[in-house]
Amino acid sequence: MRDDYPMSLEILEIEKEAKDLFTIFVKNTLDGFVPGQFVMVWIPSVDEKPFGVSYLEKDRIGITFEVKGKFTKKLAGTKKAGIIGIRGPYGIGFPDPDSSTIVIGGGCGVSSLAPLIEKIKKSNSIIGARSKDMLLFRNRFKDAHFTTDDGTFGKKGFVTEILEGKLSAPDKVSQVFCCGPEIMMSRVIEICKKHRKKCFISMERYMKCGFGVCGQCMCGDKVVCKEGPVFESKDVEGNPEFNHFARIKSGKKVPVSDYVRWRGCE
Numbered sequence: 001m002r003d004d005y006p007m008s009l010e011i012l013e014i015e016k017e018a019k020d021l022f023t024i025f026v027k028n029t030l031d032g033f034v035p036g037q038f039v040m041v042w043i044p045s046v047d048e049k050p051f052g053v054s055y056l057e058k059d060r061i062g063i064t065f066e067v068k069g070k071f072t073k074k075l076a077g078t079k080k081a082g083i084i085g086i087r088g089p090y091g092i093g094f095p096d097p098d099s100s101t102i103v104i105g106g107g108c109g110v111s112s113l114a115p116l117i118e119k120i121k122k123s124n125s126i127i128g129a130r131s132k133d134m135l136l137f138r139n140r141f142k143d144a145h146f147t148t149d150d151g152t153f154g155k156k157g158f159v160t161e162i163l164e165g166k167l168s169a170p171d172k173v174s175q176v177f178c179c180g181p182e183i184m185m186s187r188v189i190e191i192c193k194k195h196r197k198k199c200f201i202s203m204e205r206y207m208k209c210g211f212g213v214c215g216q217c218m219c220g221d222k223v224v225c226k227e228g229p230v231f232e233s234k235d236v237e238g239n240p241e242f243n244h245f246a247r248i249k250s251g252k253k254v255p256v257s258d259y260v261r262w263r264g265c266e
């Protein structure tokens, strides 16, 4: 696929994965795509937004998304045989996992990790959500560890508690890959540092161009769409904006908690 303008792709399927979480499948292979990279999805006359890829199959890809605002509502309402535009892939993805890589996803963050979970021992993956009805891929990865904040499925508590348990046998872990809320990723970084394990996280910032031109996605000195979204933890430690501030659509810097709450209300 050319990455400089959107390719029109036909929607093959749209599946409900969990509450407010859907996967849209389009016919494409995204040759050379590395899990953790992202694509820009375009709905004509609506907008263009960044998404990870959750299914990398022989002749189709899947994008799993949470319905939040105008764009994702439209996406959830698209019909089979409808057309969307996709450009990319962009950015830097995760390194190749080995047999002792641990993969941790929180909330919708697990969607861009899913093609990696396909490649590793499923019991090395940890998937968390607030509640059972919001948990992704329960049936796809039956042998993964699951946690819910309210205890409605899997272990009650946070993914980080399972990680601590795994790292009590540190020689069985080579590195940790993580995607989810920044508060969770910060805790994962701390735990990995304590156990001297390499850690890679995927960062989310508001994106417009997706390829390093507009400056919208800056986090401190990092151009997240081009130098990330996947970073080794040592490259974000000490970044004054990571887990503290993010920019909304206008470019205004807000506390990261407000960024997550913000619903396109400008």
Ligand SMILES: Cc1cc2nc3c(=O)[nH]c(=O)nc-3n(C[C@H](O)[C@H](O)[C@H](O)COP(=O)(O)OP(=O)(O)OC[C@H]3O[C@@H](n4cnc5c(N)ncnc54)[C@H](O)[C@@H]3O)c2cc1C
Residues within 6 Å of the ligand: 038, 048, 049, 050, 051, 052, 053, 063, 064, 065, 066, 067, 068, 069, 070, 071, 072, 073, 108, 111, 112, 203, 204, 205, 206, 207, 208, 229, 259, 260, 261, 262, 263, 264
């Ligand atoms: C690299 C990357 C990969 C992503 N992958 C996924 C994914 O696999 N699944 C998924 O559900 N979401 C993903 N997102 C977030 C997704 O882009 C937003 O959830 C989506 O744009 C929301 O649009 P909306 O109009 O429905 O909601 P809005 O009401 O416009 O926004 C809701 C929230 O979504 C975020 N958001 C909105 N627009 C953007 C934008 N242009 N760039 C970044 N964040 C935005 C903000 O946190 C905002 O608070 C990813 C974001 C990035 C940066």
Ligand code: FES
Residues within 6 Å of the ligand: 206, 207, 208, 209, 210, 211, 212, 213, 214, 215, 216, 217, 218, 223, 224, 225, 226
């Ligand atoms: S989104 Fe434009 S520079 Fe990153």
